[in-house]
Amino acid sequence: LAKTTQPISMDSYEGQEVNITCSHNNIATNDYITWYQQFPSQGPRFIIQGYKTKVTNEVASLFIPADRKSSTLSLPRVSLSDTAVYYCLVGDVWDTGFQKLVFGTGTRLLVSP
Amino acid sequence: KAGVTQTPRYLIKTRGQQVTLSCSPISGHRSVSWYQQTPGQGLQFLFEYFSETQRNKGNFPGRFSGRQFSNSRSEMNVSTLELGDSALYLCASSLRTTNTEAFFGQGTRLTVV
Numbered sequence: 532l533a534k535t536t537q538p539i540s541m542d543s544y545e546g547q548e549v550n551i552t553c554s555h556n557n558i559a560t561n562d563y564i565t566w567y568q569q570f571p572s573q574g575p576r577f578i579i580q581g582y583k584t585k586v587t588n589e590v591a592s593l594f595i596p597a598d599r600k601s602s603t604l605s606l607p608r609v610s611l612s613d614t615a616v617y618y619c620l621v622g623d624v625w626d627t628g629f630q631k632l633v634f635g636t637g638t639r640l641l642v643s644p
Numbered sequence: 645k646a647g648v649t650q651t652p653r654y655l656i657k658t659r660g661q662q663v664t665l666s667c668s669p670i671s672g673h674r675s676v677s678w679y680q681q682t683p684g685q686g687l688q689f690l691f692e693y694f695s696e697t698q699r700n701k702g703n704f705p706g707r708f709s710g711r712q713f714s715n716s717r718s719e720m721n722v723s724t725l726e727l728g729d730s731a732l733y734l735c736a737s738s739l740r741t742t743n744t745e746a747f748f749g750q751g752t753r754l755t756v757v
Contacts, residue, residue, distance in 0.1 A: 565745070574648070574734045574748025575687070618687075632677070632736070632746060634687035 535619045540639040549606045551638050553619030556600050564595060564602045567618045569637070575618060579604070606640075614642045646670065648737050648749035656755045662723040665752045669716050669737030676718040677746065678710060681732040690733075693718050725756045 536554040543549045555564070563582050567575035579586055581593040581602070592605040606613055616637040649668040657663050669676050678690040689702040693712035710720040716737075722729055732753050736746040 572732065572753065573750050574736070575746075576748065577745035580745065632679075632687075632689065634679075636686060 535621050535635045537619050537638045542641050543609055544643050546608050549609050551604045554601045555621040558599050558621050562621050565620045566604045569616045609642045611642050648747050650735050650749035650752050654753045657725050661725050665720045667718045667735030673737035674716050675738045677736045678720050679734040727756050730756045
């Protein structure tokens with residue numbers, strides 16, 4: 532499973548767009564990129580997943596350049612409730628026949644009024 | 645549909661005791677994984693069960709064990725508790741097909757005194 536590097540923390544204000552970049556230089560051909568969000572004392576929650584180019588859902592967008600060595604999670608118009616830790620995971624979680632999510636340190640996003 | 649349910653939510657135990665945590669996955673999900681989260685080590689994979697069989701185990705001592713029942717419910721047991729076992733224990737369930745998302749429960753907060 533590829534190792535990921537993310538900023539430890541980020542600060543933003545309500546209404547702004549937040550972009551969190553994750554570096555994964557050793558990403559393999561079969562690897563997907565997945566982002567989870569975690570609030571204090573709760574389990575992580577799936578946000579978005581992609582393989583290449585751009586993926587968008589109702590809460591976020593994921594931008595993946597052609598070389599796939601990095602990815603950017605984009606949160607449009609954040610609110611106070613988006614204050615959380617965001618994890619970037621890279622891997623084909625089933626590549627060895629079982630599910631094993633490898634979480635890095637994550638990015639702690641603080642949204643202020 | 646109901647999410648992943650973990651019981652109990654909070655637990656206080658004394659060193660040397662043992663503890664059993666329970667996880668009920670989302671209906672239809674046959675894969676259940678367990679994770680330990682601590683401030684120092686972050687989120688770490690413990691083990692995964694599928695069809696009542698342990699498919700893989702993380703780097704934890706043998707004091708940590710688990711099982712899965714025919715209805716996919718899973719239990720995790722920690723024997724001879726140590727202070728360092730104090731953590732948030734998270735359970736995740738999934739359909740276990742390629743790159744499907746994992747759904748996490750709210751966790752059990754275990755405090756060892």
